[in-house]
Amino acid sequence: MSADGTAAATVARRERLKLAAHIGPGTLWLLVFFVVPAFIVLRTSFYSFVDGQIVPQFTLENYLRVFREPLYAEVFVKSLAYGLIVVAIALPVGYPVAHFIARKARRNREILFLALIIPFWTSIVVRTYAWKILLGNSGLVNYLLQSAGITDEPIRFLFSLPAVLIGLVHVFLPYMILPIYASLEKQEAELEQAAQDLGANRFRTFVRITFPLSLPGVATGCMLVFIMTVSSYLTPDILGGPSQAMISNVIQSEYFETYNWPFGGALSVTFLVFSLVFFAIYSRLIKLDGGAAH
Amino acid sequence: MTASELDVELTHVSKSFGMVRAVDDVSFGVGRGEFFSLLGPSGCGKTTIMRMISGFEAPTSGSLKIRGQDVAAQPPFRRPTNMVFQHLALFPHMTVAQNIAFGLEMERLPKAEIGRRVGSALELVHLAGFDRRRVSQLSGGQRQRVAIARALVKRPAVLLLDEPLGALDLKLREEMQLELKRIQREIGTTFVYVTHDQKEAITMSDRIAVINGGRIEQLDTVSAIYERPRTAFVAGFIGETNLLRGRLVEAGGETATVAVGEARLAVRPEAPLPRDTEVLVSLRPEKIRLGPPLPETANRLDGTVESIVYLGSHTRYRVQVPGVGGLDVDVQNAEPAAPHEAGRPVTLGWQPAAAVVIPQPSGRAE
Ligand SMILES: Nc1ncnc2c1ncn2[C@@H]1O[C@H](COP(=O)(O)OP(=O)(O)OP(=O)(O)O)[C@@H](O)[C@H]1O
Ligand SMILES: [Mg+2]
Numbered sequence: 062m063s064a065d066g067t068a069a070a071t072v073a074r075r076e077r078l079k080l081a082a083h084i085g086p087g088t089l090w091l092l093v094f095f096v097v098p099a100f101i102v103l104r105t106s107f108y109s110f111v112d113g114q115i116v117p118q119f120t121l122e123n124y125l126r127v128f129r130e131p132l133y134a135e136v137f138v139k140s141l142a143y144g145l146i147v148v149a150i151a152l153p154v155g156y157p158v159a160h161f162i163a164r165k166a167r168r169n170r171e172i173l174f175l176a177l178i179i180p181f182w183t184s185i186v187v188r189t190y191a192w193k194i195l196l197g198n199s200g201l202v203n204y205l206l207q208s209a210g211i212t213d214e215p216i217r218f219l220f221s222l223p224a225v226l227i228g229l230v231h232v233f234l235p236y237m238i239l240p241i242y243a244s245l246e247k248q249e250a251e252l253e254q255a256a257q258d259l260g261a262n263r264f265r266t267f268v269r270i271t272f273p274l275s276l277p278g279v280a281t282g283c284m285l286v287f288i289m290t291v292s293s294y295l296t297p298d299i300l301g302g303p304s305q306a307m308i309s310n311v312i313q314s315e316y317f318e319t320y321n322w323p324f325g326g327a328l329s330v331t332f333l334v335f336s337l338v339f340f341a342i343y344s345r346l347i348k349l350d351g352g353a354a355h
Numbered sequence: 356m357t358a359s360e361l362d363v364e365l366t367h368v369s370k371s372f373g374m375v376r377a378v379d380d381v382s383f384g385v386g387r388g389e390f391f392s393l394l395g396p397s398g399c400g401k402t403t404i405m406r407m408i409s410g411f412e413a414p415t416s417g418s419l420k421i422r423g424q425d426v427a428a429q430p431p432f433r434r435p436t437n438m439v440f441q442h443l444a445l446f447p448h449m450t451v452a453q454n455i456a457f458g459l460e461m462e463r464l465p466k467a468e469i470g471r472r473v474g475s476a477l478e479l480v481h482l483a484g485f486d487r488r489r490v491s492q493l494s495g496g497q498r499q500r501v502a503i504a505r506a507l508v509k510r511p512a513v514l515l516l517d518e519p520l521g522a523l524d525l526k527l528r529e530e531m532q533l534e535l536k537r538i539q540r541e542i543g544t545t546f547v548y549v550t551h552d553q554k555e556a557i558t559m560s561d562r563i564a565v566i567n568g569g570r571i572e573q574l575d576t577v578s579a580i581y582e583r584p585r586t587a588f589v590a591g592f593i594g595e596t597n598l599l600r601g602r603l604v605e606a607g608g609e610t611a612t613v614a615v616g617e618a619r620l621a622v623r624p625e626a627p628l629p630r631d632t633e634v635l636v637s638l639r640p641e642k643i644r645l646g647p648p649l650p651e652t653a654n655r656l657d658g659t660v661e662s663i664v665y666l667g668s669h670t671r672y673r674v675q676v677p678g679v680g681g682l683d684v685d686v687q688n689a690e691p692a693a694p695h696e697a698g699r700p701v702t703l704g705w706q707p708a709a710a711v712v713i714p715q716p717s718g719r720a721e
Binding site: 252254260262269 | 409411430431432433436437438440441442443444445446447448457458461462505506509
């Protein structure tokens, strides 16, 4: 009996060690590179900024300023709006691609899949600069338009809302396609056949079976693209310039141009809190939805 | 059976996938209200036949009629057939009632009628009161019933079932076999049933087509398939049997004599066979009498008990007969103790009609 107890205790200890070995490194990583910096940002956001100096003196002024000056509310709203617009474009563009790869592509499926993955290996900077070259005043698009005689003067695409949106959709599209592809791929082939067997044509099969069952993938894709867009920094910087600044660009300029870390911190924390609240609501809704889908 | 009474009719149907001939010149007709089974080992083409009937696969050649109509041009969603899929394929995002209503909604029937028919379908499969359950909240047997109800609620001309009980454990399987049989009797729909389980096919079917390598080996009633197998494959696949290779040495009249090794066996061929025909004699273990032979027993062989396996309802003896080989013999366990011991000499006996003679194509390399 006691031997059993000891054995059980050993097993339990081994299980705990195994668990620690599994989650230990990840936890440490998060602690060092996320929790600690976040805590530092949080602390600095309550410091004062006097004559270009950070003074460790408690104040709520930074937060009051975030809400007082309309510029920041505007940037917040603008960033969220960009997020929604990019999702609204990426979903109808990405879904058919995912559907095509999952259902129609037979032989070239691997190639298509590779084409989807390769962008992940390429720096966003490079991919965004490519658009700069394409859309510039002497870029390919303008060259073609001029050669075709559609326009005499080059059209100014860069540093405009469309340029930023094109860049964002391009950069984040794979994050929409992949989760949708995954959820389509794992659907049993028999389900669509059963629908057809019961009298549904292709269109109704898609509407009643394929699409509803892919909703978890759609939700994940939308979520990823939204997060990445709202917090994107490089694309609006490179293709949009100051007039198209999003939250991250504003925060960046507070930290590295005016060196007002306390205010930059307050912006970051406010943004983070908003995001968390948003995710909480979203995942609640999705859970309801996911429940319906499973 | 006249052609107009046939719900399904395949005429010289073949199907090739590239180099693979999955179905090879198959013809059969299924009568109205019949329980018809396709029985055969894995990969013999059963699913392919079902998929051609339901429209998911087009025959490479041959014609296919449902209720007298050629359906070659009809896509699956227009055919008057419904399928119970191997993995059921219940829609996971719908309730039981929504699953069953799906096919009726596709016909754009009025809501009230859909509700009524879903209700009676649920009653038919004994699932009344389960309508609002999610599919994930059902047991294996209950899911099975939903899949059957979902297909039957459409009132198909033919219900196709592709190994629908394959995933269930033995007990539930046997229960569902009887259930399916009851349902079929109640509604009188034509069932085409696929299985690789010969017991299942025997329990449920009116007629069985035994398929091997894409071809029909034998199409017959259940008892004919068991009692009068026409090929060695059928004899071995349906039930168990002793196959003795021999040569017809004496022909004429009702009975003939086959030489198997040193033994001479009296047999009764279905049709007269010429002398020197190479034959297989199929002799089921339960048709052999073990022990002191009755006076009128025509065939007697002396052997030695090699092994004994107790199987509950009966005991299986393996008996070595010099010059013939090993024979399996089943003895009903009417009394608790096994009456014979290993190593003891015994006598086997059977009547000529108990064995089936299967002529072998001459010159067949073995
Ligand atoms: N889509 C396909 N492409 C190529 N070959 C196929 C295809 N479908 C079936 N086959 C081949 O055709 C043959 C018959 O397959 P089928 O699925 O009809 O067998 P089955 O009798 O249903 O077997 P099981 O009992 O294992 O389900 C097999 O050799 C299989 O490999
Ligand atoms: Mg099969």
